[in-house]
Amino acid sequence: MKRWMASWMVGLVVGLTVGLVSLGAMAQSASAAGEVTKLDKAVGRVTLKHGEIKGLDMPPMTMTYRVKEPRLLDDLKAGDRVRFAVERIDGQYVVTALSKAP
Numbered sequence: 001m002k003r004w005m006a007s008w009m010v011g012l013v014v015g016l017t018v019g020l021v022s023l024g025a026m027a028q029s030a031s032a033a034g035e036v037t038k039l040d041k042a043v044g045r046v047t048l049k050h051g052e053i054k055g056l057d058m059p060p061m062t063m064t065y066r067v068k069e070p071r072l073l074d075d076l077k078a079g080d081r082v083r084f085a086v087e088r089i090d091g092q093y094v095v096t097a098l099s100k101a102p
């Protein structure tokens with residue numbers, strides 16, 4: 001590989017990393033407990049009845065979230081109690097982690 005190309009690629013990787021890290025810092029995230037009321041595995045959405053989420057200034061409510069990866073919904077069914085992590089990305093709430101409460 002030519003030298004200029006190698007340094008160009010290093011620059012690209014560093015730039016992307018810095019970009020992602022600052023994006024992450026901008027996103028608000030929090031975790032909470034809730035109960036699954038509805039699942040839509042095909043489109044990757046889940047409706048959760050959750051308690052107050054202090055990190056997001058959210059009162060208790062039932063709402064539908066987009067999930068980051070549809071496989072998070074694989075083992076779940078309506079009525080399951082769960083712990084979940086949610087992030088606000090570009091003004092949209094996205095569930096980034098979800099697991100059955102013990």
Ligand SMILES: [Cu+2]
Nearest residue numbers: 058061062063
């Ligand atoms: Cu909510």
